[in-house]
Amino acid sequence: MVTDRRPTVRARGQCHCGAVRFTVTGPLRDVLICHCADCLRHHGHASAHTRCGEGDIAFENDHGLKWYDTSATGSRGFCGDCGSLLFFRRKGLGGLAINAGVLDAPTGLRTALHLFAGSKPDYYEIGDDGVPRHATMPPAQDMTKFRFS
Numbered sequence: 001m002v003t004d005r006r007p008t009v010r011a012r013g014q015c016h017c018g019a020v021r022f023t024v025t026g027p028l029r030d031v032l033i034c035h036c037a038d039c040l041r042h043h044g045h046a047s048a049h050t051r052c053g054e055g056d057i058a059f060e061n062d063h064g065l066k067w068y069d070t071s072a073t074g075s076r077g078f079c080g081d082c083g084s085l086l087f088f089r090r091k092g093l094g095g096l097a098i099n100a101g102v103l104d105a106p107t108g109l110r111t112a113l114h115l116f117a118g119s120k121p122d123y124y125e126i127g128d129d130g131v132p133r134h135a136t137m138p139p140a141q142d143m144t145k146f147r148f149s
Contacts (some may be wrong), residue, residue, distance in 0.1 A: 002025065007132075013103040015084035019064025026056030030112035033098045035120035038041060042085060046120065048100040050109055057096060072146070113138075 011028060014021040029051040039047035059065070066080040067089075077087030088097040099110065111131050118135030120126065126133060137143075 011103050011107060013086075014061075015064060015079035015082055015102065017064070017079065017084075019061060019081040020059070020079045020084070020086060021061040022057055022059045024057050024103075025081075026053050028052055028098075030109070030110050032045060032113045032115055033111055034115045035096035035121055035126075038070065038114035040119075040121065043099075046124075047085075048111070049097040050100050050103070051095050051096050051097050051106075057098075064076065065149075079101045133147060 011024040012022070013024070023124070031048050031050050033046050033048050035046045065077055065086070067075050067077050069075045069104040074088060074090045074093070075083065075088070078085050081095040084102065085099055086102055087099070090097075103109075111129065114126055114131055114133035115138070116136055117126055117133040
């Protein structure tokens with residue numbers, strides 16, 4: 001069973017080259033692993049995202065940060081200098097998704113959910129990690145505990 005662990009943490013993160021550096025002062029949502037076709041294309045594999053509230057992130061350096069719209073409802077943030085994929089923002093959802101791998105360890109986060117497990121490619125298996133999985137996107141009422149307003 002997934003519990004809604006939202007510890008108040010202070011996390012730091014950055015892109016590979018340091019042209020984008022940030023601090024998160026509020027809570028971080030546990031990690032969702034997404035196996036959808038869009039994430040596979042953007043990341044080259046499944047993606048791992050945490051999420052913070054919009055007002056809980058402060059940029060120490062953002063001169064490399066670039067955004068592009070991936071659809072009518074979402075945009076992705078990346079470093080224009082080194083190409084690191086950093087963020088995802090869905091319009092109307094609130095908060096900011098952060099690629100978990102760009103956070104400095106230790107994060108104190110755990111994997112909470114696999115999304116679009118039915119879309120994963122044939123070259124890997126999702127192990128028996130005890131984490132709930134959904135073939136597509138779970139119903140909206142099941143996702144409310146993973147959102148920040």
